[in-house]
Amino acid sequence: MDRLDALKLFIRIVDGGSFAAAAREIGVGQPAVSKQIASLERYLGAQLVRRTSRSMTLTEAGQSVYEAGLRIIGDFSELESSVERGQTSPGGLVRISVAPVFGRLYVVPHLPALFARYPHLSVDLSATERTVNLVEEGFDVSIKNGQVADSSMISRHLASSPIVVVATPAYLEKHGRPERPKDLDRHSCVIFAPMHEPRIWRFQGIDGPDLHVPSGSFRTGDAEQIRAAVLAHMGLVQAPGWLFAQEIASGAVISVLPDFAPAPLPIHAVHPSGRQLPNKTRVFIDFVSEILAADQGPAFVSIGV
Structure with missing residues (x-):
């Protein structure tokens, strides 16, 4: 069994909601799908799904494997795309969460320069004031104002605003x-x-x-x-x-x-922990850091102030 293919199949099952739906989508019989998932469970040493005649639910291990699998498959797809294009610069889609006004003022106007520097990069920006779950909602990075309370995330201090x-x-x-x-x-x-x-x-x-x-x-x-x-x-x-x-x-x-005036407000880039930061995310964070560092004065002060 190819473990990457088995992981892709498991993700397809979760997204489709059933073994039968995944089997129809890839054009094989349901017993073959069940056999591959059983083999994956034996390899990982954990049950991933609970099945009844009417429903399918993920175990805690299954949820963890699903979330990790999305990242692994995403990174592998980015690698395949990079090799096919023969590119050396980062590429792929970066999904970002940012407060609406901050995005309008300090991210979107600078995107042409980002795309000129990294022509194979693309951005999906979600403008929202709410706190998003980066892993469950599939975001690569969030630009946050204020202290970061979630210890399960990795944060990088980009700037501070008076x-x-x-x-x-x-x-x-x-x-x-x-x-x-x-x-x-x-x-x-x-x-x-x-x-x-x-x-x-x-x-x-x-x-x-x-x-x-x-x-x-x-x-x-x-x-x-x-x-x-x-x-x-x-x-x-x-x-x-x-x-x-x-x-x-x-x-x-x-x-x-x-x-x-109280202490300045810190601004962080926050991304999921537990894996190496993809190049596409790293260069986006670096770019935002450059933008804020170049806009000192009323908007931002040097890190550490």
């Missing part, structure tokens, strides 16, 4: 400029509420940490709407500098309370 409080000149001219965090009690805030609860604003000063629960007429869990509300003069917001870097540089918004 935390700023900003408002438009028109808003500050009408309502005044806060000089200390406690002054925010008299101001309207644009509230970021990703889980329908206001995200607390954090400050750091000579007297230690300070917290502020923002209040205002508008709250949203969407960063694009945060930008729109601030630029519509609806109030102040605390946000990573990258979200308003262009407006800070142009003067469209003004940063206030800089002496009370």
Whole structure:
């Protein structure tokens, strides 16, 4: 039995939901499929599926083999494609998860340069604010803002973004400029509420940490709407500098309370552990790191700051 073919067959069975469906797809009898999977189970020393007359479920070992198999088959397909093209540069499809506004501002505009450097590379970008399961959903890498809590993932620190409080000149001219965090009690805030609860604003000063629960007429869990509300003069917001870097540089918004800014927000590239990082993923992560390192100032600060 060819182990790679058996692994491909097992993945086909899981994806199709039954031994019979996989047998029809490859044009063989169901007993032949059952025999190959039984042989694979003997080789691995573990039961992969539980079968009844009406259903099929994966065992815990079967789920692990399925997830690992997807990566193995994907890497082998990339290798085959590279050899067939006679290419020496990385190629293949990189599946990426990224926050929508971050992707729009700092990933998509730079993709032409990435493709010029690696002409055999392609990108499938999923823009979402939710936390994705990289393994179960088939992503190669996620670009995440903030600390990485999942110890089963490998993360690389790409950059840090200063935390700023900003408002438009028109808003500050009408309502005044806060000089200390406690002054925010008299101001309207644009509230970021990703889980329908206001995200607390954090400050750091000579007297230690300070917290502020923002209040205002508008709250949203969407960063694009945060930008729109601030630029519509609806109030102040605390946000990573990258979200308003262009407006800070142009003067469209003004940063206030800089002496009370908390520690910068780290930005990581996160990918599954347990295997060597494919070249296609590595070069994408390296490229994003280059982009952020070249955009110092309002958006990002050097790693370690």
